[in-house]
Amino acid sequence: MVTDWTLTQILWLPSPLAILLLGGLFTPFIGLLTERVGLRRVRELWAASVLSLALVSLYLLFQELRGEPGGVLLILPFGQRPPGGSCFEIDALSLFMGGSVAFLGVLVAIYSFNYMEGVGRLNEYYALLIFMVAGMTGIAMAGDFFTLFVFWEMMSLSSYVLVAFLKERWAPIEAGFKYLIMSATAGAFLLLSMSFLYGMTGTLNFAQLSASLRGAALTPWLAVLFCCLIIGFGVKSAIVPLHTWLPDAHPEAPSPISAMLSGMVIETGLYGLTRVLYLIFTPSLFHIPISALAVLTMTMANIWALLQQDIKRLLAYSSIAQMGYMLIGVASGTSYGIMGTFLHVFNHSLMKGLAFLSSGSIVHEVGKRDIESLKGVGRMMPISTITFFISLLGLGGVPSTNGFISKFILFNSAILVGAPWLAVAGVLNSAFSMAYYLRVMKALISKPEMELEAREAPILMISVTVVMALLIVLLGVWPEPAIEYATEASKALVDNIQNYIRAVAY
């Protein structure tokens, strides 16, 4: 337990969260002041440094967590005691998610230096980016259901407006409005499921909920609670009947924000679903519904992705399919399956982030998003095209990329738990998805049909994509460090529940 002033706590909040919140608060002011004075680029440097500082402090928090005997760090802000008071309960899984979010956030902030150059209102852009990362970090660290809800709304509000950021065109506004309506409805269902949980147990603390409800037999009201939770978290994590906002919202957002949305926001929805389901239900109860949803999501998203002509829309449908693969790991109920899920979360954030960023460079230079009109661009922009190829190979699960490692673990866990049909469905879908990835690759490197003028993208944008591509290949041939962190995270979720409950000693 941490109650005194250490390096990892600022103002009674865990320091990554405090850095991000205060940084986001000061960003508009710094942007305004430095623009009046005439200094340029200060706000971009401020945003990038706030996000990197948060990443460093997450590492320090991780070192402190390693020293803790139970494996759970309980941070009590303002000196309040948990039952009744809100708290932060941090274990290895929270830091894994926080680290992935901050890492992708730093890369996206550096990429936005050049991508968002001619656009106005940049103070608000960087402030909202930092608030979105702060919201996701808060969701990962929350120890109380209502704290999770408050940070959930912080992340959602920032993402609604970042989708509709380029408001001069009609398409982002329409996409942003549809996204807002569906996601706000899901927030209301989340609040409703919180009220049912409160009614049944009298508390909203995760540890106390787990101690009370885990192991209870299935009654009709628990099934109602399960459905409301699936609706509440499922809209944000793009499970198939509830995914319809995604193919409109992700293409119309600016490319770095598409990378952030596809890379981490939908995975945060999956993290919330996993955390709550594993804490309050035993895995045998939800094995069948979640596997059915996984197969439905994978299959339908791959079929729809085949029909797309727009490159970013195709990548958006591919995100939905990857969420289906991750649900296989959630349905398995073992710590090996959860390890596959969260390893795939990190790998997918790298791969899909790289796909959106490098295709964003291509679209930024050429100005068109149609696959047919991008023919031949690969010969004029070699580096962006090579990094895009590496990300597509990773998404399809080709060996020697990290996508292969995580998909192998996911399908293996499905076989080990006794549901081989899930693994067969997954492998078939994976092979099926290479069809449309290859179609995009073929279009990019074929002979140019129309008159296209494209230079290589600016140096900062290229260097970010090259770094991510190198990481994808490196983690594919040497996966041990990533697997070790993911195993620690998954053991904290599945095997360590008794310590999680005991840390909130009441």
Added chain:
Amino acid sequence: MKPIWSRLGSAASAVILATLLLLLWLAAMEPFPILRYAPREATRSLISSSPFEGIASGVSVFLWEKRALDITAQAFVIVAAIVCCLALLKPEEGEGP
């Protein structure tokens, strides 16, 4: 021949209505398990309801003493909402009112 959208819409409305009727039937058959799964020890801080005017001050004391983290986070959510509305409503350079 009704267009497909209104057919889908009425099908979806029928499904929603059916589930809500199912929920109402459940509510009649098995009452909501109020506090059935509550933890053994009495850990909830409750306020007595006899002086009726005392409830409001009791709730506000609880809010500031035990839920200060949520209030801080909510303050930052309000700041984020202000920045959101600024981002949506600021005119671009060159754009008229």
Added chain:
Amino acid sequence: MIPYTPFMISTFLLLAIGLGCLMVKRDMIRLLMGIEILFNAANLNFIALSVQSEGFVDPLAQSVVMMAIVLDGAVIAVGLAMTLNVYRHYRTVDVRKLRRLRW
């Protein structure tokens, strides 16, 4: 002891009204009102469950409701700002006209 069943019925009724409003109405501002009704259903459920102990009131649920009202107001504010931008582009607040983003 305040009986819970009438309040539960009202929660489900508000849920039905909110979902029906979201599906049927075509004005964007009515859609935002529908979302507000859904949030109010959850708040009503919280308050009704907070008075179920005999002679006592649980302050946890009431604090949650107070904070949820503020959060929900922020969401609706951003929604209204977005509706303003939609009107600038489409010259209408009819949500059935927002069908340009096709398959």
